Each structure stands twice: as structure tokens, then as C-alpha cells.
Amino acid sequence: MSKAEGAGIIQHPxxxxxxxxxxxxxxxxxxxxxxxxxxxMFLNVAEAKVEDIDRAVESARDAFDxxxxxxxxxxxxxxxxxxIAAEWRRRSDDIARAWPNEMGITYGMSSGSAxxxxxxxxxxxxxxxSFAFTEYHTPSDGRGIGVLLREPVGVVGMIIPWNAPAFxxxxxxxxxxxxxxxxxxxxxxEAPAIGYIIAEIAEAIGLPAGVLxxxxxxxxxxxxxxxxxxxxxxxxxxxxxxxxxxxxxCGERVARCTLELGGKSAAxxxxxxxxxxxxxxxxxxxxxxxxxxxxxxxxxxVEESRHDAFVDALSxxxxxxxxxxxxxxxTDMGPLATARQRDRVEDYVARGRAAGxxxxxxxxxxxxxxxxxxxxxxxxxxxxxxxxxxxxEIFGPVICVIPARGDSQMVQLANDSIFGLxxxxxxxxxxxxxxxxxxxxxxxxxxxxxxxxxxIGYGGFKQSGIGREGGVEGLLSYLETKVLLLESDxxxxxxxxxxxxx
Numbered sequence: 001m002s003k004a005e006g007a008g009i010i011q012h013p014x015x016x017x018x019x020x021x022x023x024x025x026x027x028x029x030x031x032x033x034x035x036x037x038x039x040x041m042f043l044n045v046a047e048a049k050v051e052d053i054d055r056a057v058e059s060a061r062d063a064f065d066x067x068x069x070x071x072x073x074x075x076x077x078x079x080x081x082x083x084i085a086a087e088w089r090r091r092s093d094d095i096a097r098a099w100p101n102e103m104g105i106t107y108g109m110s111s112g113s114a115x116x117x118x119x120x121x122x123x124x125x126x127x128x129x130s131f132a133f134t135e136y137h138t139p140s141d142g143r144g145i146g147v148l149l150r151e152p153v154g155v156v157g158m159i160i161p162w163n164a165p166a167f168x169x170x171x172x173x174x175x176x177x178x179x180x181x182x183x184x185x186x187x188x189x190e191a192p193a194i195g196y197i198i199a200e201i202a203e204a205i206g207l208p209a210g211v212l213x214x215x216x217x218x219x220x221x222x223x224x225x226x227x228x229x230x231x232x233x234x235x236x237x238x239x240x241x242x243x244x245x246x247x248x249x250c251g252e253r254v255a256r257c258t259l260e261l262g263g264k265s266a267a268x269x270x271x272x273x274x275x276x277x278x279x280x281x282x283x284x285x286x287x288x289x290x291x292x293x294x295x296x297x298x299x300x301x302v303e304e305s306r307h308d309a310f311v312d313a314l315s316x317x318x319x320x321x322x323x324x325x326x327x328x329x330x331t332d333m334g335p336l337a338t339a340r341q342r343d344r345v346e347d348y349v350a351r352g353r354a355a356g357x358x359x360x361x362x363x364x365x366x367x368x369x370x371x372x373x374x375x376x377x378x379x380x381x382x383x384x385x386x387x388x389x390x391x392x393e394i395f396g397p398v399i400c401v402i403p404a405r406g407d408s409q410m411v412q413l414a415n416d417s418i419f420g421l422x423x424x425x426x427x428x429x430x431x432x433x434x435x436x437x438x439x440x441x442x443x444x445x446x447x448x449x450x451x452x453x454x455x456i457g458y459g460g461f462k463q464s465g466i467g468r469e470g471g472v473e474g475l476l477s478y479l480e481t482k483v484l485l486l487e488s489d490x491x492x493x494x495x496x497x498x499x500x501x502x
Contacts, residue, residue, distance in 0.1 A: 063210025
């Protein structure tokens with residue numbers, strides 16, 4: 001894709017979306033986005049500084065405190081969500097074309113995801129009619145009536161990473177908008193285009209001014225969003241290191257936060273499951289986003305007696321993965337997002353070899369691709385579960401195979417991690433799979449595949465995060481609970497609609 005085509009995807013790359021308008025930034029600073037497949041500039045976008053972040057927060061604060069948005073009924077806000085879904089569908093190919101040029105996902109995968117995401121807005125719109133924003137109770141003292149209200153948390157600062165911005169923004173924005181929150185969406189400097197498109201969608205559907213503000217900023221300016229006392233909640237997806245910093249800042253001022261952080265997720269291949277089938281399934285998921293996924297199954301724990309057979313099967317499958325141009329329909333896996341990310345993966349591979357793990361396949365840049373941030377899908381065998389490559393999130397197409405003896409040790413090894421985001425159990429014995437799954441200290445477990453379902457809920461144990469996104473759980477995190485203890489039933493005295501606008 002040429003530079004002109006990249007710039008043509010968004011309309012106002014030199015502006016920030018604040019207060020419902022495309023406004024000039026406070027400085028002439030720009031952020032350059034390099035396409036990872038070509039190492040050629042894809043976009044230049046305005047860089048928000050501290051002053052711009054503060055303006056965006058002020059706009060969101062004013063919209064929440066004085067604007068119509070939190071005072072609309074849930075059904076009225078749901079109508080805006082449905083409009084977003086319709087406009088998203090119209091812009092889905094723009095989203096699908098931008099995504100590979102920012103982080104290397106294949107166009108086929110980005111197209112499918114972009115086309116599916118409007119369904120999340122429609123799902124949350126449906127909760128306007130089915131979710132209990134108001135509940136009625138009998139007070140313990142027997143007097144009058146108790147009313148439990150679920151009201152919007154307020155101004156939300158949303159910080160999204162570069163790996164899956166369309167997906168991650170959707171599962172933050174949709175529930176927050178339904179709840180009645182106003183938002184500052186802070187895009188990653190590596191992947192701002194999706195945020196711009198979302199802002200253009202908001203403008204196109206007539207979202208009230210200040211409800212959604214979109215800026216792109218680097219780390220220093222972003223911290224001001226977390227520290228701003230006018231921000232009631234931070235919703236962050238990213239590394240555990242940054243998540244710890246955000247949690248400490250929010251703790252200082254008792255701000256709400258939802259943190260979706262890193263993972264080192266385990267696949268447990270039990271001894272009743274076919275090694276070749278498990279290897280092929282794990283291989284299929286490993287190529288998604290070039291392994292730059294927090295939920296990726298990067299540790300495979302397998303019976304000692306079947307370790308070598310599994311490594312051979314997984315290596316054979318990895319060698320068949322076609323690495324190349326993400327816009328080529330024949331490509332299975334594109335490049336890593338940045339030169340920095342490729343350097344990181346290379347460093348971990350070197351550390352794995354130095355620690356004595358057996359490099360079964362991959363571990364280098366493809367010889368035939370001399371431009372772009374490409375890296376071969378890589379398998380390590382005989383990995384010590386306490387080693388660096390088994391404990392730290394690499395965020396690339398590198399899988400560690402760890403031998404174990406028996407289900408109990410498999411669970412012990414899987415849980416021996418600071419992370420607890422995702423896992424899979426490969427077994428044809430459903431009762432056994434359930435027992436093993438219940439023993440895992442992780443927020444999500446799939447049977448016989450890397451299965452996650454954000455329409456039910458998603459999030460981690462331990463240092464993989466705080467709170468949940470997706471489903472009803474994701475809506476609850478954008479709501480505060482208020483209890484009214486009244487002398488008479490308001491449904492009789494003033495009408496139900498005054499307390500239950502949904």
C-alpha cells in the first residue's frame with residue numbers, strides 16, 4: 001500500500017478529536033507510523049502533548065457534568081450504538097486495511113475481525129432492554145422501599161495498545177457508552193489509525209460533543225491522563241509493567257481502574273489426546289497477529305513420554321507457515337509490529353538458547369525477506385518452566401514446550417507463573433478436562449483449542465489484570481451502585497421512568 005493510500009484512510013491526520021471537533025494540537029509534533037512489512041512510512045499523525053490531554057479531559061468532564069449524554073435513557077444511548085455499528089460496517093474495509101499497516105496482522109484476519117466487531121455494539125445496545133439498571137428491594141428495617149441504581153462511573157480514560165486496537169477499543173467503548181460515560185480514548189503511537197476512524201464514525205453519527213475524545217500520545221503525556229483528578233476511571237490494556245504503574249497512580253487518588261494485562265498462557269496436552277492434532281491446533285493459533293497476543297498459548301505442557309513427538313509435530317507444522325506480505329492472500333503470518341519488537345524477540349531467543357532450551361525450529365529472520373520486521377515461527381523444546389523464556393511474555397511467535405508427568409504436575413507447572421490470563425486443556429475425556437480446568441488459576445480456559453469469548457467475559461487472575469471486559473461483566477465495570485432508601489415506592493408516586501430510564 002502506498003503512502004498516499006495510507007494517508008487517505010483517515011481525513012484529519014494533523015488534528016485531534018476533542019469536543020466533537022477536529023482541533024489543532026498544541027504543538028507541531030507528529031508521530032510517524034512505519035508499515036512493518038515494508039519499513040516505509042504509513043502515516044504521520046498529530047502528537048498530543050500534556051496540554052492536549054488536559055483539553056480532552058476537560059471536554060469529557062463538561063460533557064458528563066453538563067451535557068445530555070448521561071441524562072439520556074439507556075434506549076436512547078443504545079440507538080447511538082446501533083448507529084455506530086452501521087457506520088462501522090461502512091468503514092470496515094478502512095479498518096481492515098489500516099490494521100496490517102500498523103502491526104502486521106494479515107489482511108484476511110483483519111477483514112474478518114473488522115466485519116464482526118459491529119456485533120459487539122449491537123450486543124451492548126440489546127442490554128438497554130434486558131439489563132437491570134434499577135432493582136427494587138425491601139429494606140431490612142421494613143420501612144418503605146430500597147432502590148438500587150446502577151449509574152455511569154463518569155469520565156473514563158481508555159488507553160489501548162497497538163496489537164489489536166479495533167477489537168480492544170470496541171470492548172471498552174460499547175459498554176461505557178451504554179452506561180452513560182464520557183471518554184478520552186488514548187491511542188498508541190504505533191497504531192493510531194483505528195482511533196481516528198472511530199472518531200470519524202462518532203462525528204458521522206452525531207454523537208454529542210465531548211462524549212468521545214480521541215488523541216494519540218506517547219507514554220509521558222499519557223501518564224497525565226491517568227493522574228488527572230477529573231478522570232474517574234482508567235481502562236487500560238497493555239503490559240503488566242505499565243499496568244502496575246497505572247494501578248499505583250489510581251490507588252493514590254482512589255480512582256477506578258480496569259487492567260487487562262499480560263499473559264504466559266499454558267496449553268496442557270493430556271495423555272489421551274492426539275499429539276498431531278494438538279500440535280496443528282496450537283500452530284494455527286500461534287500465527288494470529290504474529291504471536292503478538294496476550295492470550296496466546298506460548299507454553300505447551302505435555303507428558304514427558306510424548307514430549308519429543310509433540311515437538312516434532314509442532315515444528316513440522318510451524319515449518320509450513322507461510323511468512324510474508326500481510327496483504328498477500330497466501331500469507332499465513334505477517335511481520336512483527338516494529339523493529340523494537342523484533343529485537344525483543346531475537347533477544348529472548350538468544351536467552352533461551354543460552355539457558356539450554358533446545359531450539360527445534362525457527363529462531364531467526366527469514367532469509368528470503370530482507371525488508372520488513374519478519375521473524376520465523378519458533379519452537380523451543382525441553383524448556384525449564386522457571387527459565388526466562390517460560391516465565392516472561394515474549395509477544396512474538398515463540399512457543400516453549402515443557403515436559404511433565406501426570407495431570408497434577410501439569411497443573412502445578414501451568415500455575416507456576418505470575419500470570420493467569422488464558423489456558424487450554426486438550427483432552428477427549430470431558431470430565432477430566434473439567435477437573436484440570438478447575439485447577440488452573442487463570443481467567444479463561446478453553447477445551448481442545450485456544451477459545452476465548454468476549455461476549456461472555458474476559459480477563460485475568462494474578463498479574464494478568466484487574467476486572468473483566470466483555471459481556472455483562474464488562475458493563476458492570478463502567479457503573480457505580482447507588483442505593484436509595486425511600487418512604488414510598490417511586491413507581492407509584494412519580495412513575496417508573498424517572499428511576500428506570502432504560
